[in-house]
Amino acid sequence: MTRLFPDAKDYRTVTVPIPADVLARIEKRAGAALLPGQREQYQYFEMLDKDGKVIGHVQAMTQKGEFGAIEFVFGTDLQHRINGLYIQRQRERDRGFREESFLTKFHGVTLSDADSLRDPAGDAGSIGTRAVTLGVRKALIEFDELVLKKPAQPKAAAASEAGATPK
Amino acid sequence: MKTARWWVSQNNPDRNLASGALGTQDLDPLIQRWRPTGLIWIGLTLLAFALVSPASASLFVALEGDARGTYSESGGADAEVASVGGSLRKVFADRYGDRLILYVQAESAADFSEAWLHQAYAEWKGPMGLWNVAAGRVPLPWGLRTAWSPDRLPYSSPYEWTRTPESDNGVLLRGTADMWDYGLALTQGYGMKGTRDFPGPGNLTGRLGITPGVEGDFTFGLSFATGTAYTHGDGHGMGEAMEEERTAAALDCTWNAGRGTYRFEGGARRDEERWHGTLFGAADYALLPKLTLQAAGQLYEHAASHIFGRVYGGVSIPLPWFTIRGGYEYERAEREKEEHADHRFVVQLYRLLSIVR
Numbered sequence: 001m002t003r004l005f006p007d008a009k010d011y012r013t014v015t016v017p018i019p020a021d022v023l024a025r026i027e028k029r030a031g032a033a034l035l036p037g038q039r040e041q042y043q044y045f046e047m048l049d050k051d052g053k054v055i056g057h058v059q060a061m062t063q064k065g066e067f068g069a070i071e072f073v074f075g076t077d078l079q080h081r082i083n084g085l086y087i088q089r090q091r092e093r094d095r096g097f098r099e100e101s102f103l104t105k106f107h108g109v110t111l112s113d114a115d116s117l118r119d120p121a122g123d124a125g126s127i128g129t130r131a132v133t134l135g136v137r138k139a140l141i142e143f144d145e146l147v148l149k150k151p152a153q154p155k156a157a158a159a160s161e162a163g164a165t166p167k
Numbered sequence: 168m169k170t171a172r173w174w175v176s177q178n179n180p181d182r183n184l185a186s187g188a189l190g191t192q193d194l195d196p197l198i199q200r201w202r203p204t205g206l207i208w209i210g211l212t213l214l215a216f217a218l219v220s221p222a223s224a225s226l227f228v229a230l231e232g233d234a235r236g237t238y239s240e241s242g243g244a245d246a247e248v249a250s251v252g253g254s255l256r257k258v259f260a261d262r263y264g265d266r267l268i269l270y271v272q273a274e275s276a277a278d279f280s281e282a283w284l285h286q287a288y289a290e291w292k293g294p295m296g297l298w299n300v301a302a303g304r305v306p307l308p309w310g311l312r313t314a315w316s317p318d319r320l321p322y323s324s325p326y327e328w329t330r331t332p333e334s335d336n337g338v339l340l341r342g343t344a345d346m347w348d349y350g351l352a353l354t355q356g357y358g359m360k361g362t363r364d365f366p367g368p369g370n371l372t373g374r375l376g377i378t379p380g381v382e383g384d385f386t387f388g389l390s391f392a393t394g395t396a397y398t399h400g401d402g403h404g405m406g407e408a409m410e411e412e413r414t415a416a417a418l419d420c421t422w423n424a425g426r427g428t429y430r431f432e433g434g435a436r437r438d439e440e441r442w443h444g445t446l447f448g449a450a451d452y453a454l455l456p457k458l459t460l461q462a463a464g465q466l467y468e469h470a471a472s473h474i475f476g477r478v479y480g481g482v483s484i485p486l487p488w489f490t491i492r493g494g495y496e497y498e499r500a501e502r503e504k505e506e507h508a509d510h511r512f513v514v515q516l517y518r519l520l521s522i523v524r
Binding site: 001002003008009010011012013014015037040041043048052066067068086087088089090091092093095098 | 260264265345425426522
């Protein structure tokens with residue numbers, strides 16, 4: 001958290017219930033079901049300055065890898081743009097998704113990219129790179145649906161069909 | 168980042184609930200004896216409640232079950248519900264961030280014949296987890312136990328022979344600063360049961376740890392403890408009552424290397440004017456996506472001519488509704504040149520549920 005927001009003085013844990021209809025919408029937009037244990041509640045962290053003002057958000061995600069859970073965290077600024085992503089725990093054989101060159105591909109991705117987010121590793125991707133990509137996509141869509149309460153845009157669906165890759 | 172790692176370690180669903188002590192048969196006298204410490208703890212909790220807004224709160228619930236079948240040369244065949252337990256963690260926030268954490272962890276063990284209260288504390292969280300102060304029945308910052316527990320694993324705990332208390336009534340200061348983490352507990356020294364007088368004989372336990380790198384692949388820690396420890400029933404199979412004045416130190420490290428996780432703890436404790444050495448190591452290796460190999464070994468010196476050792480090898484297989492673990496453990500004891508050996512086979516069904524509310 002300190003690495004993602006060096007100016008933060010503290011953080012606040014926020015838990016949001018996921019209504020059934022919103023869950024269905026999230027899973028449709030993400031193109032995948034949320035994992036057991038992630039379907040009832042959505043949790044994120046508000047990063048705060050010395051006056052208690054929110055300066056960004058951090059999300060901690062868990063996705064299934066080949067050999068167990070892959071845990072990672074990423075931060076978004078107030079424009080909901082990813083400012084950093086770090087792998088925290090994994091036990092995968094593949095190491096590609098842990099490399100800086102892969103993780104930095106997510107920097108600058110915004111909420112509006114969520115529906116069309118594709119594995120930056122492309123055809124060379126692995127279970128790990130696909131898991132991280134899916135986790136980021138789910139988290140951004142959850143934040144959108146549950147925090148910003150922004151309905152899914154037809155434009156986003158169209159972009160999803162076309163496919164888009166982070167820089 | 169380290170703060171995030173601290174948070175994950177506190178909420179880690181894989182972090183097994185520990186075993187501890189508070190026998191059902193001892194509840195009444197304990198309640199009588201508990202009062203002085205209990206009043207202080209309740210007072211601190213109420214004060215903390217008064218200072219934070221309950222409007223913003225998150226609840227973390229963990230429930231787990233552990234059923235085992237064993238066969239040993241010395242004890243024959245046995246099957247039991249080894250443990251049904253759980254923990255509750257409530258986090259309250261004020262306008263400047265998360266501020267107060269209430270935590271309770273308890274279990275019913277040995278076919279529901281025992282009840283154990285492991286932890287029950289209120290923790291005041293400092294900015295970014297740099298410092299946190301907990302009061303009540305707090306975990307003792309010691310060795311591998313800081314972020315791991317062997318108690319729900321099928322092999323014998325290294326803390327059984329060394330009679331290292333898991334938690335105690337008192338105050339705990341802990342936190343993280345960049346790659347460093349620390350913990351310092353000043354407690355009564357009674358362990359998890361038998362609170363007799365206030366403040367008690369006293370026990371000081373501390374650990375300084377370092378986790379270089381973002382992913383936390385390697386952690387290293389130095390622990391120390393000094394004072395009196397009542398090891399009576401402090402954990403499953405801890406044996407008879409024993410008040411022990413001791414000084415102890417340990418070095419621990421955990422290495423996450425791809426599909427493998429390797430743990431080591433080595434130390435020494437001094438009681439009755441003599442130092443005793445202890446060694447423990449454990450390895451998990453994911454051979455296949457649904458097959459993890461597990462191995463563990465420990466060596467404990469009780470006196471010059473009393474040496475005990477155990478070696479375990481087995482597998483862990485995650486299934487949709489539970490994890491099945493099984494293996495073989497060999498135990499050898501050498502007492503004044505007389506040798507004893509035992510062979511034990513174990514099969515375990517384990518289930519953990521984590522819920523956020």
